[in-house]
Amino acid sequence: MPDGGAVTRHTLRQQIADALRDEILAGRLLPGREFTVRTIAEQYGVSATPVREALVDLSAQGLLDSDQHRGFRVHRFSLADFRGMVEARSLLEDGVFRKLEQTLSERPGPGAGRLSAPTALLTAVRRRAQEAARAARAGDVAILIGYDLRFWRELSALGDNRYVSEFLDRMRVKAWVFAVPFLREEAQAYRWLWSGHEELVDAVAAGDTAGIRTLIEQYNTHLLTWADELAHRADRQTAGGLAPCPGDSGGPGGSCDGGARGAPGRGARGGAAG
Structure with a gap:
């Protein structure tokens, strides 16, 4: 039988990773946003270990970038x-x-x-x-x-x-x-x-x-x-000299460092994600 503490930690690790991924998908954590293990641990009221493991998991999935001096940052896709x-x-x-x-x-x-x-x-x-x-x-x-x-x-x-x-x-x-x-x-x-x-x-x-x-x-x-x-x-x-990306004029955002600056209009069957 696996150790109960290990099971609990793994479950918590997954819950934190899922919660942060949902925050990123919802646009509440915009590309370029930086945070530390300590910040997330305090936010969720948990220890640092499952948080660090969750952030490493999200980094492996390509959603976060890791900087040993500054913590983690939401990846900016071009x-x-x-x-x-x-x-x-x-x-x-x-x-x-x-x-x-x-x-x-x-x-x-x-x-x-x-x-x-x-x-x-x-x-x-x-x-x-x-x-x-x-x-x-x-x-x-x-x-x-x-x-x-x-x-x-x-x-x-x-x-x-x-x-x-x-x-x-x-x-x-x-x-x-x-x-x-x-x-x-x-x-x-x-x-x-x-x-x-x-x-x-x-x-x-x-x-x-x-x-x-x-x-x-x-x-x-x-x-x-x-x-x-x-x-x-x-x-x-x-x-036209307008703001270059979503979020550039007010906050840590913008995910268009490949040249995109806005969202076009499409027909009802048009598609832009998913």
């Missing part, structure tokens, strides 16, 4: 980072679905060429899709982020490869971290948040692998188009 995340996801997702299509084409009998998923799993994913799409249409970013991440995690479980699912989840978290500072300054976020979750679930339920790939390709194309628009807006704002 526009180039964001593009790289989207492209990496696109390449991996394309490979996953190509493999799935090959497997289905080799399936004998009535099930040939059809994707089958457990009813309970699809029901859960559909619920998440409905909530995520509703939040996106309403521009409710705080609600959307949680449902969007859960939606993609559960959908990724269909691929039956834990390593792929974990990698894709980390890319989505980082993409949201990049996008949140822009979302906080966008008055009409609903105009460009992606809301195609339900359509994607319908394609999965129908076993339409070609439709699934088309929707995901469209989604990733929207993200890269948004990135281009961020760069164009950055150029316009720089030429």
Whole structure:
């Protein structure tokens, strides 16, 4: 049996890491924000050890930078980072679905060429899709982020490869971290948040692998188009002498050290994170 104290410390470590990640995703801890182990330990009323371990975990996930002299700092993702995340996801997702299509084409009998998923799993994913799409249409970013991440995690479980699912989840978290500072300054976020979750679930339920790939390709194309628009807006704002990034004119923020300075308007099916 493991030591009870070790179990408690591990649980506390995970709880602190989860809480801080939620703070970053919510935009309450903006890119560039610095803090120490002592600061977090005092904030949560716990000892330094689980806090230090939680911060090291978040650093390993790429969400924090560690400085032995100044403590920890929320990582500042650039526009180039964001593009790289989207492209990496696109390449991996394309490979996953190509493999799935090959497997289905080799399936004998009535099930040939059809994707089958457990009813309970699809029901859960559909619920998440409905909530995520509703939040996106309403521009409710705080609600959307949680449902969007859960939606993609559960959908990724269909691929039956834990390593792929974990990698894709980390890319989505980082993409949201990049996008949140822009979302906080966008008055009409609903105009460009992606809301195609339900359509994607319908394609999965129908076993339409070609439709699934088309929707995901469209989604990733929207993200890269948004990135281009961020760069164009950055150029316009720089030429006009405006504040260079979200948060630059008042506080520790701004996550656009790759050239992005604002959030563009998009259509209802447009996408800019997740």
